[in-house]
Amino acid sequence: MKIAVLAGDGIGPEVTREAVRVLEALGLAGLELVEGDVGGMAYKKHGHPLPAATLDLARASDGILFGAVGDPDCDNLERHLRPEQAILGLRKELGLFANLRPARVFAGLEDFSALRPEVAGAIDLLIVRELNGDVYFGEKGIRTLPDGRRQGWDMMSYAEDEVRRIAHVAFRAAQGRNGKLCSVDKANVLETFQLWRDVVTEVAAEYPDVELSHMYVDNAAMQLVRNPGQFDVVVTGNMFGDILSDQASMCVGSIGLLASASLSEGKLGLYEPIHGSAPDIAGKGLANPMATVLSAAMLLRHSLGMEDQAARIEAAVARALADGVRGADLGGSHGTALIGDAIVERL
Numbered sequence: 039m040k041i042a043v044l045a046g047d048g049i050g051p052e053v054t055r056e057a058v059r060v061l062e063a064l065g066l067a068g069l070e071l072v073e074g075d076v077g078g079m080a081y082k083k084h085g086h087p088l089p090a091a092t093l094d095l096a097r098a099s100d101g102i103l104f105g106a107v108g109d110p111d112c113d114n115l116e117r118h119l120r121p122e123q124a125i126l127g128l129r130k131e132l133g134l135f136a137n138l139r140p141a142r143v144f145a146g147l148e149d150f151s152a153l154r155p156e157v158a159g160a161i162d163l164l165i166v167r168e169l170n171g172d173v174y175f176g177e178k179g180i181r182t183l184p185d186g187r188r189q190g191w192d193m194m195s196y197a198e199d200e201v202r203r204i205a206h207v208a209f210r211a212a213q214g215r216n217g218k219l220c221s222v223d224k225a226n227v228l229e230t231f232q233l234w235r236d237v238v239t240e241v242a243a244e245y246p247d248v249e250l251s252h253m254y255v256d257n258a259a260m261q262l263v264r265n266p267g268q269f270d271v272v273v274t275g276n277m278f279g280d281i282l283s284d285q286a287s288m289c290v291g292s293i294g295l296l297a298s299a300s301l302s303e304g305k306l307g308l309y310e311p312i313h314g315s316a317p318d319i320a321g322k323g324l325a326n327p328m329a330t331v332l333s334a335a336m337l338l339r340h341s342l343g344m345e346d347q348a349a350r351i352e353a354a355v356a357r358a359l360a361d362g363v364r365g366a367d368l369g370g371s372h373g374t375a376l377i378g379d380a381i382v383e384r385l
């Protein structure tokens with residue numbers, strides 16, 4: 039079993055190091071970890087944020103553990119050379135179309151939420167975000183109109199098969215949870231999302247055991263802070279999912295705790311914390327590695343079929359939190375390595 043470790047920029051290497059230590063502490067036989075360059079650091083070394091060697095490594099692996107990309111030094115590069123293109127390229131090239139972003143409040147952390155503790159305590163939801171389509175991957179450009187004004191444009195579209203396959207992932211996820219699926223769209227204004235709604239409704243016929251509802255994205259943003267406990271699984275497009283998942287992270291309390299999986303039709307998946315490269319605290323040993331550690335657990339579960347080992351890691355993280363282990367993101371004084379130690383001890 040080969041895991042590609044793409045640590046990337048900013049705090050990526052620090053948090054990934056702790057996740058690798060946790061994986062190694064499991065003592066699994068036949069697990070090979072191979073490092074690759076990605077993001078701004080790869081641009082500086084090789085002239086491209088997603089070098090061919092990294093893409094080959096990712097393709098040849100069973101799972102990808104990803105840190106973060108983003109580097110202020112690269113802000114003025116042409117768009118196709120920016121660090122963010124590495125993660126977008128991996129998602130597209132590897133067909134990682136289904137992004138799972140679970141959000142729930144760990145017991146005892148209700149007070150860290152931006153919401154009232156009793157509202158926050160009810161959060162246990164899964165955002166299923168489509169990752170390969172939408173306005174992210176449409177044709178785009180900045181052009182000059184005949185009258186001389188510049189115009190930026192980005193084409194939004196979804197083909198029905200793209201909607202259908204993410205809908206199936208979401209319905210199956212709901213079957214494995216509380217049987218409720220809310221599809222978030224903007225069908226009242228956008229044709230793209232009228233088709234989205236029609237296709238999700240068609241797919242629902244195959245899942246009579248799942249209760250499907252539809253919600254406009256603006257209302258969903260409001261409901262997510264008003265009464266997040268109403269959601270079980272939420273399925274939505276690439277752009278709305280990007281926004282709603284950041285919002286959900288603050289409802290939970292810290293973005294330093296949220297893991298994610300990006301899955302393909304097969305076993306290959308990419309696993310990364312939801313947070314970014316946080317250049318302001320990079321290299322200081324302050325970042326909370328828990329989100330990356332929990333992403334490694336998702337890797338074991340979804341790509342390697344090791345549910346027991348995944349649950350062991352999740353239990354160790356929950357235990358560390360229950361014992362008062364707190365990173366700076368949670369008002370505590372535990373640094374990156376100390377949090378890694380605390381998790382490894384509890385394993």
Ligand code: IPM
Pocket residue numbers: 122125126280
């Ligand atoms: C995310 C990030 C990315 C996205 C960026 C870094 C391209 O915000 O994974 O949510 O917009 O998808």
Ligand code: MG
Pocket residue numbers: 280281284
């Ligand atoms: Mg985002």
